[in-house]
Amino acid sequence: MAVAEVWEVSKRAIEAYTGLSPATFFTVLAVAVALYYTVAGFLAPPPPPPPRQVEVDPLPPPVQLGEVTEEELRAYDGSDPKKPLLMAIKGQIYDVTQSRMFYGPGGPYALFAGKDASRALAKMSFEQNDLTGDISGLGPFELEALQDWEYKFMGKYAKVGTIKKTVPETEGSNDGTSEITEKTLEATDDSDKRDRHSAETKKDGQAESSTNVEHSEEPKEDGASGHGDESEQHAELKGHGSSDHGEEVGCGAEFKEVGTGEGTKE
Ligand code: HEM
Structure with missing residues (x-):
């Protein structure tokens, strides 16, 4: 019961503040979020490459001859x-x-x-x-x-x-x-x-x-x-x-x- 009331209040608020129907509003919202993540993905720096395991054998200490x-x-x-x-x-x-x-x-x-x-x-x-x-x-x-x-x-x-x-x-x-x-x-x-x-x-x-x-x-x-x-x-x-x-x-x-x-x- 309370949920239905909240939804009714929200619908009216969306229409009053945006002038859009709730369906249009949520569609626009979804498109905007998708667009944001797409653009952010392009602009973000590439993830750092995984640290390379360079196998360098340490030199043994010099042997006195x-x-x-x-x-x-x-x-x-x-x-x-x-x-x-x-x-x-x-x-x-x-x-x-x-x-x-x-x-x-x-x-x-x-x-x-x-x-x-x-x-x-x-x-x-x-x-x-x-x-x-x-x-x-x-x-x-x-x-x-x-x-x-x-x-x-x-x-x-x-x-x-x-x-x-x-x-x-x-x-x-x-x-x-x-x-x-x-x-x-x-x-x-x-x-x-x-x-x-x-x-x-x-x-x-x-x-x-x-x-x-x-x-x-x-x-x-x-x-x-x-x-x-x-x-x-x-x-x-x-x-x-x-x-x-x-x-x-x-x-x-x-x-x-x-x-x-x-x-x-x-
Ligand atoms: C075309 C002539 C030559 C060029 C372009 C040349 C170039 C070089 C370069 C770039 C280095 C590295 C330097 C460093 O990073 O410490 C080097 C090192 C060295 N060069 Fe030459 N070089 C030439 C001729 C010679 C000649 C005629 C000798 C002796 C007969 C010589 C003996 C050496 C030695 C012993 C090292 C190594 C030194 C070390 O152990 O740090 N080079 N050379």
């Missing part, structure tokens, strides 16, 4: 994905696994992985015979560029070991142990000066930064004969921001041309 030979270091060239990616500069081995895109298989610098790439980095060269830790005969600017690379690596990567210096069979002792300590190297005669120089550098590792400057004397003489235009090279290297130890070491096309010049080859 201690002293390894260059041969042993090669095992860490990325060919075994379970092993860390290692690369050495001046006999100091760094874990570069975090930069797999650079040094991993197929990466632009994959050829450096598992090696001491000092010479290649100093000369900005990708040549096979420069993929060595032998930095003898380099010019002062090349040594400086190398130093900058070393600073970069020291700042970016964990040091995980050092390269054990080895001597060729012919120079080594006959008891089959070709690995020698730096002390032994120092004991060799002066004709082996260059080897000694690189061995010292290797031994000192991170602390040798200053000794490099002193050592640059020797290569300077050597370099002078081989480098026609070293100052020009230097200018180019500097131009790419490789001199600021705190900064990223840059590299570019010019580097390649400069570094791969025949001038420094022996």
